[in-house]
Amino acid sequence: MTFSTGFLGILIYGSLVWCAISAIGLSAFLVKDLVRGEVW
Amino acid sequence: MSEADALLPPNVGWALLAAFSLLWIGLGVYWGRRNKSFEDHALAGRNIGLALGTATAAATWITSNTTMLAPQFALQLGVWGMLAYSTASFGLLLFAPMAGRIRALMPHGYTSGDFFRLRYGRGAWGIFLVFTLFYSLTWLVSMAMAGGILLNALSGIPYAWGMTVILGVCVAYTMRGGLAAVIGTDFIQSLIIIVGIVIVGFAVLSHVSIAEIHANLSAERPALLDMLFPAAIMAIFNNLLFGLGEVFHNNVWWSRAFAYRDGVGGKAFALGGLVWFPVLIAAGFIALASGALNVAVPASDMVGPLVVAQVLGEAGAVAIFVIVFCSLASSIDSLLAATSDLLTEDIYRRMFRPAATPARLKSMAQYVTLALGVFTWAVCLPRIGTLASVLFFAGPLVGAMIWPIVTGLYWRRANSAGAVGGMLLGAGAGLACYFAIGFYVGALVATAVSMVWVLACARLSKSRFDWAKLKETA
Numbered sequence: 001m002t003f004s005t006g007f008l009g010i011l012i013y014g015s016l017v018w019c020a021i022s023a024i025g026l027s028a029f030l031v032k033d034l035v036r037g038e039v040w
Numbered sequence: 041m042s043e044a045d046a047l048l049p050p051n052v053g054w055a056l057l058a059a060f061s062l063l064w065i066g067l068g069v070y071w072g073r074r075n076k077s078f079e080d081h082a083l084a085g086r087n088i089g090l091a092l093g094t095a096t097a098a099a100t101w102i103t104s105n106t107t108m109l110a111p112q113f114a115l116q117l118g119v120w121g122m123l124a125y126s127t128a129s130f131g132l133l134l135f136a137p138m139a140g141r142i143r144a145l146m147p148h149g150y151t152s153g154d155f156f157r158l159r160y161g162r163g164a165w166g167i168f169l170v171f172t173l174f175y176s177l178t179w180l181v182s183m184a185m186a187g188g189i190l191l192n193a194l195s196g197i198p199y200a201w202g203m204t205v206i207l208g209v210c211v212a213y214t215m216r217g218g219l220a221a222v223i224g225t226d227f228i229q230s231l232i233i234i235v236g237i238v239i240v241g242f243a244v245l246s247h248v249s250i251a252e253i254h255a256n257l258s259a260e261r262p263a264l265l266d267m268l269f270p271a272a273i274m275a276i277f278n279n280l281l282f283g284l285g286e287v288f289h290n291n292v293w294w295s296r297a298f299a300y301r302d303g304v305g306g307k308a309f310a311l312g313g314l315v316w317f318p319v320l321i322a323a324g325f326i327a328l329a330s331g332a333l334n335v336a337v338p339a340s341d342m343v344g345p346l347v348v349a350q351v352l353g354e355a356g357a358v359a360i361f362v363i364v365f366c367s368l369a370s371s372i373d374s375l376l377a378a379t380s381d382l383l384t385e386d387i388y389r390r391m392f393r394p395a396a397t398p399a400r401l402k403s404m405a406q407y408v409t410l411a412l413g414v415f416t417w418a419v420c421l422p423r424i425g426t427l428a429s430v431l432f433f434a435g436p437l438v439g440a441m442i443w444p445i446v447t448g449l450y451w452r453r454a455n456s457a458g459a460v461g462g463m464l465l466g467a468g469a470g471l472a473c474y475f476a477i478g479f480y481v482g483a484l485v486a487t488a489v490s491m492v493w494v495l496a497c498a499r500l501s502k503s504r505f506d507w508a509k510l511k512e513t514a
Binding site: 001002003004005008009011012013014015016018019020022023025026027029030032033038039040 | 265
């Protein structure tokens with residue numbers, strides 16, 4: 001039994017998109033904290 | 041490695057190194073201006089918000105091992121190898137609820153050593169300090185050494201110079217800015233690493249399709265696609281337990297639990313784990329593409345940079361250089377800060393100068409950071425080789441500390457006999473199996489033996505711990 005092309009595609013593209021969303025999310029959190037004066 | 045073999049010309053490497061060094065030191069000096077006491081320096085005023093808290097949890101866990109070893113793992117253990125390494129994120133996810141409880145139980149705490157001293161007494165505290173300092177110093181030395189080796193391989197910068205610069209820069213901004221500088225730079229470094237990995241990943245996929253990668257692996261290295269690859273499945277459990285032990289005990293994570301604003305710790309660690317989880321796969325798959333791209337890989341630990349540089353040219357090599365530099369800095373600075381806090385709070389203050397003023401403790405922490413930097417530099421200078429095996433040697437030590445910490449945080453009946461016995465018996469059995477069987481069972485056996493002893497002692501115990509004892513104020 002081997003991992004299929006479809007599974008490999010979902011794994012790789014999924015992780016890259018997940019990383020991109022993480023970067024956007026971190027930036028959004030920072031803006032939100034800055035607006036509220038809660039960065040540190 | 042000679043300059044001719046490097047992926048970048050040395051002058052480009054030096055220019056990048058200088059630019060980022062100036063940026064980190066400048067930010068460290070700027071952010072350090074507000075630090076007046078040891079609490080400001082060591083815990084950034086205990087007021088870190090969600091954005092910086094999430095980023096620093098993820099960035100500290102993204103070491104050079106993450107960005108360099110992930111492709112190597114993928115090349116050796118295939119798809120399961122990438123997934124196995126990703127399980128280290130479970131350490132952050134499972135630490136999330138503990139971080140909230142630590143903050144609630146110890147509102148005035150500074151270090152994980154404080155917890156052992158107050159919860160289990162001086163015997164367990166001493167054992168904990170020996171174990172954690174061995175682990176932390178080994179990790180620190182291995183990161184600094186990796187810095188010199190990687191900068192040399194990527195740009196031809198001589199090992200001694202590369203190691204000295206990266207260590208010196210981290211010492212400078214950590215000394216000046218304390219945890220605030222570490223966490224602030226971690227935010228920028230985490231964004232650079234994640235965005236860099238996304239750009240490099242999509243750029244590689246523009247040169248080769250998933251179908252081509254799969255076809256090449258099926259023909260040339262089918263084991264890497266095997267769903268029942270035994271060695272890779274074993275690696276999942278070993279990585280998982282090693283990761284749990286590392287996060288649960290180390291002051292790198294405890295200092296953040298103390299530094300986050302009330303209510304932030306749990307969310308920040310959980311989100312940090314989620315941010316970290318895909319990084320290994322996104323960085324690791326590049327190695328699986330090496331065959332389809334016809335990239336020769338003379339050394340498996342350089343497979344990631346080789347593939348990126350060959351496919352994307354000098355721009356790719358610059359991206360890898362920056363990603364690796366940020367990965368190294370985000371871990372070295374955290375280790376310097378957390379280990380210096382541990383030595384200042386647990387050794388200097390608790391053993392020798394209980395009446396030291398906050399300002400005196402702050403300057404002592406800065407001197408200790410400098411001393412740690414000098415010690416690390418002196419150990420790394422001869423380039424004795426890789427310390428990976430020594431780091432794995434620490435696996436049984438950290439595995440043996442999981443149960444004393446978890447039960448000590450949640451069970452009133454957990455006691456000193458359980459903690460001391462669990463750590464010593466677990467570490468002893470784990471080390472015996474490490475030498476008799478192999479590195480991959482050390483943490484597993486240590487955790488299991490420690491668990492049996494700690495649970496048995498708690499079951500038989502008649503004492504009940506008073507949680508108020510953890511609220512020590514000075």
